[in-house]
Amino acid sequence: MSALLTLIGIVLFVVGILASVALHEMGHMLPAKAFGMKVTQFFVGFGRTVWSTKRGETEYGFKLIPAGGYVRIIGMMPPSKHGQDPAEPLRVRKANTGPIQSMVENARSAEYETIAPEDDGRLFYQKVWWKKLIVMASGPLVNVLIAFFLFAGLFMFYGANVAQTTVSTVTDCVVPASQASADRKCQPGDKVSPAKAAGFQVGDRIVSFNGTAIKSWDDLTPLIRANTDKPATIVVERNGQQTTLRTSTILNQVVDKAGSDKIVSVGFLGVSPEMKVERQNFGFVVDKMGELSVATVKALGHFPSKLVGVAKSIVGGDRDADSPMSVVGASRVAGEVASNNQLTGGERIAFLVSLLASLNLFLALFNFIPLLPLDGGHMVGAIWEGIRRGFAKLFHRPDPGYVDVAKLLPIAYVAASFIVVMGVLLVIADIVNPIKLFNG
Secondary structure, eight states, X not given: OHHHHHHHHHHHHHHHHHHHXXXXXXXXXXXXXXXXXXXXXXXXEEEEEEEEEEETTEEEEEEEEEEEEEEEESOOSOOSBOXXXXXXXXXXXXXXXXXXXXHHHHHHHHHHTTOOGGGTTOSGGGSOHHHHHHHHHHHHHHHHHHHHHHHHHIIIIIOEEEEEEEEEEEOSBOOOGGGOOTTOOOOTTOOBOHHHHHTOOTTOEEEEETTEEOSSHHHHHXXXXXXXXXXEEEEEEETTEEEEEXXXXXXXXXXXXXXXXXXXXXXXXXXXXEEEEEOOOHHHHHHHHHHHHHHHHHHHHTHHHHHHHHHHHHTTOOOOTTSXXXXXXXXXXXHHHHTOTTSOHHXXXXXXHHHHHHHHHHHHHHHTSSSTTSHHHHHHHHHHHHXXXXXXXXXXXXXXXXXXXXXXXXXXXXXXXXXXXXXXXXHHHHHHSOOOSSOO
């Protein structure tokens, strides 16, 4: 039964990923067609074609390797000689003077081999800059919308874990963040935690801290953190009666969740809250999307350094629980969650929905990186074209023409090579040393 649930979890998650990819590509295709661009292919996956059908001028289908997808919009790169006269025929320069120029012109030539004279006016590069921007931005924006609706459904209909003012655990000793780990036990010489010394018990509901009424755990946390090595008088409700506990919070090193794994010294008490799933409103969803977007951007900034740790884990090192995963690793985690009998059915579904939503948000923000071959690279080209032509028109200067993104192809090839190597590295790590959420 466990193996069957694992398989179901993996299959459902993979289907969710493929649906997300298809919707992303549809986000590119629909506005492209609406603006009169010629779209010849719409495929989910890469490699050999498994199935395809042609509708009008567009071929739709699935490829063998379910690791992405693409839409082919013809004329992404302008000819090297396009001039400013709309009546001037399209030409591709054949001669070149160096290996980089040869690379660019060969790619340009390969694209224009399939373009017929009647396609003139329907090529991507020929469209006004804001249409190109919309076409390229719509793909990742679809992923943002998918993430938003998944999170909205999760938080508004199922709920989110909310810290209560009731104590669920009392820490026995003080462990600095630099030594903290899941299996770290109290050792001789460790200081007794202030909460333990004060006599806190599991189930105590915190009523006030140094005279300040506590309505939520968010009220309590900043008070404790600011109370460094100072006396603390805490009123708790225990068995229906209020009890006053006295202690002194101590200065301790903890991980600042608002930062990027930054270690800070703050006041420490030694209690953890009880968590309860509560349905949230629309405002919570918006705030949470903002928080997750900021966290994802920060994670992208630390991506290269995280990859170093992933590479080390392949040859036998420990793999961090928060290290990046490939689709293989994420699917394995989905199967692990689906088959875990310690979770309720609702918790399993909620985790899988959250995982798929987080993946969509990551894919969206990753694609917004202003670097070819990502969507963000084409978006920057469209914006720069609009700025150049706007200034030229404002100051009555000659039209500078289209922005030739083909000149950035050498950089694009380097970036694409890095993405491929990164993907292979993560897949190997997810097979050799996968992230495990649960023991066993």
